[in-house]
Amino acid sequence: MERGASTGLAMKQSLPPPLARFLTATELDTRLLGMIGALLLIWIGFHLASGGLFLTPRNLWNLSVQSAPVAIMATGMVLVIVTRNIDLSVGSMLGFLGMIMGVVQTDLLPQLLGYDCPAIWMLALAAGLVLGAALGALQGFIIAYLGIPSFIATLGGLLVWRGGAWWVTHGQTVAPLDATFRLMGGGPEGAIGATWSWVVGALACAAVVFLLMHGRARRRTFAFTPRPLAAEIFIGGVACALILVAVAVANAYPWPIGSVRRYAQAQGMALPDGGLFIAHGVAIPVLIAIGVGVVVTFLATRTRFGRYVYAIGGNPEAAELAGIDTRAVILKVFMLMGILAAISGAISIARLNAATNSEGTLDELLVIAATVIGGTSLAGGTGSVAGAMLGAVLMQSLQSGMVLLGVDTPLQSIVVGIVLVIAVGLDALYRRRRE
Amino acid sequence: MTNAAGTPLVEMRDVSLAFGGVHAVDRASIDLYAGEVVALLGHNGAGKSTVVKILSGAYARDAGRIFVRGAEATIANPRDAKALGIETIYQTLALADNIDTAANLFLGRELRTRFGTLDDIAMEARARAVMGRLNPHFHRFKEPVAALSGGQRQSVAIARAILFNAQILIMDEPTAALGPQETAQVGALVRKLKSEGIGIFLISHDIADVFDLADRICVMKNGHVVGTARTADVGKDDVLGMIILGKCPPGAIPGPGATA
Numbered sequence: 001m002e003r004g005a006s007t008g009l010a011m012k013q014s015l016p017p018p019l020a021r022f023l024t025a026t027e028l029d030t031r032l033l034g035m036i037g038a039l040l041l042i043w044i045g046f047h048l049a050s051g052g053l054f055l056t057p058r059n060l061w062n063l064s065v066q067s068a069p070v071a072i073m074a075t076g077m078v079l080v081i082v083t084r085n086i087d088l089s090v091g092s093m094l095g096f097l098g099m100i101m102g103v104v105q106t107d108l109l110p111q112l113l114g115y116d117c118p119a120i121w122m123l124a125l126a127a128g129l130v131l132g133a134a135l136g137a138l139q140g141f142i143i144a145y146l147g148i149p150s151f152i153a154t155l156g157g158l159l160v161w162r163g164g165a166w167w168v169t170h171g172q173t174v175a176p177l178d179a180t181f182r183l184m185g186g187g188p189e190g191a192i193g194a195t196w197s198w199v200v201g202a203l204a205c206a207a208v209v210f211l212l213m214h215g216r217a218r219r220r221t222f223a224f225t226p227r228p229l230a231a232e233i234f235i236g237g238v239a240c241a242l243i244l245v246a247v248a249v250a251n252a253y254p255w256p257i258g259s260v261r262r263y264a265q266a267q268g269m270a271l272p273d274g275g276l277f278i279a280h281g282v283a284i285p286v287l288i289a290i291g292v293g294v295v296v297t298f299l300a301t302r303t304r305f306g307r308y309v310y311a312i313g314g315n316p317e318a319a320e321l322a323g324i325d326t327r328a329v330i331l332k333v334f335m336l337m338g339i340l341a342a343i344s345g346a347i348s349i350a351r352l353n354a355a356t357n358s359e360g361t362l363d364e365l366l367v368i369a370a371t372v373i374g375g376t377s378l379a380g381g382t383g384s385v386a387g388a389m390l391g392a393v394l395m396q397s398l399q400s401g402m403v404l405l406g407v408d409t410p411l412q413s414i415v416v417g418i419v420l421v422i423a424v425g426l427d428a429l430y431r432r433r434r435e
Numbered sequence: 436m437t438n439a440a441g442t443p444l445v446e447m448r449d450v451s452l453a454f455g456g457v458h459a460v461d462r463a464s465i466d467l468y469a470g471e472v473v474a475l476l477g478h479n480g481a482g483k484s485t486v487v488k489i490l491s492g493a494y495a496r497d498a499g500r501i502f503v504r505g506a507e508a509t510i511a512n513p514r515d516a517k518a519l520g521i522e523t524i525y526q527t528l529a530l531a532d533n534i535d536t537a538a539n540l541f542l543g544r545e546l547r548t549r550f551g552t553l554d555d556i557a558m559e560a561r562a563r564a565v566m567g568r569l570n571p572h573f574h575r576f577k578e579p580v581a582a583l584s585g586g587q588r589q590s591v592a593i594a595r596a597i598l599f600n601a602q603i604l605i606m607d608e609p610t611a612a613l614g615p616q617e618t619a620q621v622g623a624l625v626r627k628l629k630s631e632g633i634g635i636f637l638i639s640h641d642i643a644d645v646f647d648l649a650d651r652i653c654v655m656k657n658g659h660v661v662g663t664a665r666t667a668d669v670g671k672d673d674v675l676g677m678i679i680l681g682k683c684p685p686g687a688i689p690g691p692g693a694t695a
Contacts, residue, residue: 222560302552304545307534311542314533314579321493321529322543323514381533 025231031375031430035390039397046401053404057253061280063400065186068285069344070366071392075296076337077371078388082313083333084380085143085150089157090341090367093135094360096161098345101128102174102355105181121181128342136338140331158364165357175354185350186283188259194251197281201247205240212236251279285347292343297385309333313380370395373423442505444469444634445603450489450499459485461658462691467603467634472625474637474649476678481655483638484526487605491523492516522601526608528592532581537562539580540595565594585612593621597628604628604635610644622648642671656681659692
């Protein structure tokens with residue numbers, strides 16, 4: 001009955017045995033834990049260096065909103081890179097789809113439906129998603145069926161979609177956007193408030209507990225030794241604590257006084273002397289990003305599609321010989337990437353309350369960097385969605401931390417560049433040690 | 436054991452395939468009966484692997500016909516072959532190194548829950564059962580197959596071929612990566628599968644192995660079939676003559692590749 005015991009990793013043997021055994025029993029990814037550790041170090045470092053400005057509800061809330069577009073696209077980039085491909089077009093596609101969604105909601109639909117039609121935001125978003133899927137599928141078709149290397153096909157896409165973004169309005173910025181659509185961008189109205197944030201947090205905790213219990217029950221059906229109960233409780237406890245802390249932080253960030261005044265006016269109530277504490281709660285773009293992360297993780301780990309994505313990355317010939325339609329899988333991966341670019345585009349233009357033709361410029365590099373920092377190997381075959389999203393948060397943390405410290409923009413680029421190379425270097429070292 | 440009467444399990448008639456003008460296989464005709472082991476012999480580049488890859492759907496043939504259990508079969512891709520009960524153990528093993536044993540065993544034929552999601556636990560349970568028969572000391576189910584030894588990887592590849600009740604098994608150099616003890620295990624497995632009525636194409640360079648396991652021998656040279664013989668009717672020297680000189684000995688049925 002010593003079945004699961006052979007999973008010991010070389011790294012853990014340097015730890016004291018009881019702790020090492022416990023870590024092994026939790027079956028947690030040590031790599032991911034390392035990333036979380038690095039992120040915490042960066043946060044604490046910036047907090048100390050900025051004299052206590054970094055780890056504040058306000059800064060963390062903004063950090064979460066700013067990370068969302070890159071984090072969303074990074075989830076899809078994981079699958080692209082796992083299949084040994086690359087997508088350089090995501091930033092341009094974000095810009096192009098953003099322009100389309102902008103024009104659809106400010107120009108096209110109001111002419112058809114009138115300005116106050118409540119369906120405008122949905123139709124504009126749907127237009128972006130459908131077009132994103134179509135453009136992604138087109139690139140996927142060119143790569144998978146016409147055999148053009150993805151680097152070239154999407155480099156072409158980078159130029160074409162950026163040019164297209166200009167073409168939509170001949171360079172004019174589209175603004176202001178539909179009021180409901182704007183909620184996707186965050187801000188005081190674009191957050192769900194304290195009560196709903198607690199509801200979401202509680203549901204998330206319930207989901208964690210359910211998944212852990214379901215897993216235990218499944219293992220028992222097949223008479224596998226389940227994880228030690230202590231390990232399960234530890235994992236569940238830590239996950240729930242993190243969720244609740246995140247909600248508490250989001251709820252500790254109050255609306256700015258201007259928004260509160262407008263709100264009080266609209267409600268026809270007098271503003272009390274001490275002001276009014278209205279919490280932001282979790283921002284809608286952050287909820288979208290988390291939802292995307294859950295869906296793509298599910299696709300990657302629980303479906304045939306995801307299994308094939310990884311198999312193709314591990315050994316394309318073996319995948320083919322196993323009877324997998326590898327071309328269709330690649331096409332779907334790029335289609336998913338297009339959909340995610342549309343979601344990120346919607347968030348980006350909503351946040352700006354304007355669609356500009358330069359939106360998303362250089363985002364492809366941030367997305368690829370986040371994905372690679374998050375542990376996805378450019379050689380293909382390995383990578384996790386959660387890691388890539390953490391990578392996006394890490395990149396954004398570096399950037400906004402340096403802004404807080406007043407670091408010049410050129411120096412910011414230099415630091416980010418160096419961190420990218422070091423992070424990937426450390427990861428390569430870690431992998432080699434494991435082998 | 437050879438069941439010479441009745442319909443062959445597989446009959447390949449005048450199958451040809453060229454790669455850019457080079458005839459990898461030229462008008463090859465080979466058949467296989469239930470419960471029979473047919474060894475394919477020849478130098479590197481003789482066309483053995485290409486013939487079996489045509490049968491397993493990895494390559495599409497240019498010409499010729501294939502009959503499976505008497506019915507003409509179109510085998511355009513690996514899925515078609517698997518649907519006909521043809522399973523292959525490739526020389527390269529064709530494993531995805533980054534995923535674990537169960538994921539490799541069920542690759543392309545995953546078990547799913549009633550919600551359509553991957554049923555990894557059920558797959559692992561079946562993987563444990565089949566691997567338990569082939570390699571009782573194997574316990575590394577949670578690790579990617581890249582971490583396994585050569586012999587363990589070989590047993591994963593073999594397990595995958597027998598997991599789905601293959602009726603026709605193609606083994607391309609199944610013992611090339613194995614030590615003597617594991618080679619003996621594979622030999623025992625071949626005899627067992629044969630006794631269950633499975634037809635096996637065996638590609639091997641080990642003549643001793645071939646005489647030990649095969650009922651018939653088919654020798655190829657430069658993409659042609661030199662000849663086919665019952666193992667009992669020829670000696671090792673005859674077979675070497677077929678491989679090296681393309682000379683068909685008495686007792687063998689000459690093919691288009693036999694020298695006059």
